[in-house]
Amino acid sequence: MNNYQWTCPHCDRPQTGGDPNTHYGIEYLGVGETEAGTVGYTVFAQRCLNESCNKLTLELNVHPVYYQGGWKAKSSSKIFSERLIPRGASVPQPEFIPAPIRSDYEEACLIRDLSPKASATLSRRCIQGMIRDFAGISKGTLDAEIKALTEAVDNHTADRAITLESVYAIDHVRKIGNIGAHMEKDINVIIDVDPGEAQALINLVELLLREWYVERHQRQERLAAVASIRQEKDQAKLQPPASPALQAPAPSGASDPIQNG
Ligand SMILES: [Zn+2]
Known part of the structure; x- marks a missing residue:
């Protein structure tokens, strides 16, 4: 299967699909002629390449089929079409939403x-x-x-x-x-x-x-980022500048002229 762009419905990550992470299968249903003619189903499955997701997405379609060197689906007239994994068409929503x-x-x-x-x-x-x-x-x-x-x-x-x-x-x-x-x-x-x-x-x-x-x-994240930069700068201002006197304290026992006066 040629490469194509898709977005994983589990994790919402856009990515490139195609072999060897994609499967397409068609099966003829041996039930005789239905009111829609000869029917079969197609399965379309793909695996998410986002390592932290790696989930399966699977879609099942039932349609009239015909034989031409192999079974082919008349995809324009679907009898049934549904994504089975994951169910529903919801877009993943972040957890900060109640x-x-x-x-x-x-x-x-x-x-x-x-x-x-x-x-x-x-x-x-x-x-x-x-x-x-x-x-x-x-x-x-x-x-x-x-x-x-x-x-x-x-x-x-x-x-x-x-x-x-x-x-x-x-x-x-x-x-x-x-x-x-x-x-x-x-x-x-x-x-x-x-x-x-x-x-x-x-x-x-x-x-x-x-x-x-x-x-x-x-917006809150941007403001928090600005606030934390500001806090870092404020802390840097409060820090006393390094001076040689602080680094090398006066030797103990040194006489202080004012001490006894
Ligand atoms: Zn995914």
Whole structure:
């Protein structure tokens, strides 16, 4: 297989894939002619070259197949396509993001296709969790919280990582399909959404995680680095300059003219 660029879904490390760390296999299923014709499955597997990860990623597809010197897949008409290892399409999130927020996000990704409704409910809960934790805004409904957040950004009282762009993004998603109407309700109310809407919510969660938590963390790290350089310099100033007198103390017993006076 030719080399290609990919990003490991376990550790998020971009890398070059290809032989001998990649496997592609196709198998014909001897079940006779289905309504989709002769069918088979393909397996695509790759190993992460990041030494500290070294994990397997595996994707399974079922499609109509045909024989031409070997079995070939009609990849344009997939019957089933899913990444089995790791499950779900979540991007690894750093540990400084609160665990309940990360786990809602991962679960929302995991069940997006199986249950867009449940996925959207988790995403909304995740967004609410972020507004409460990160922005410190807690109202009765997500809708009221988003309004309060918009005001806080307008009044410059919100954390500076919360940009107008991220508030616009929230607003944009609110306008999609059922999501907007249901943001006014309690986040525990299950709403009817399609996979596209569920994905739009997941995208929003990812954007907020990046723009709020990751951005703030990076800013704090930069400030901590500046502070530690400053501390080192301050300490260097306090240190007395090395003088020959200090290095070679006066011999004991030397007479001091003032001592007996
Ligand atoms: Zn990896």
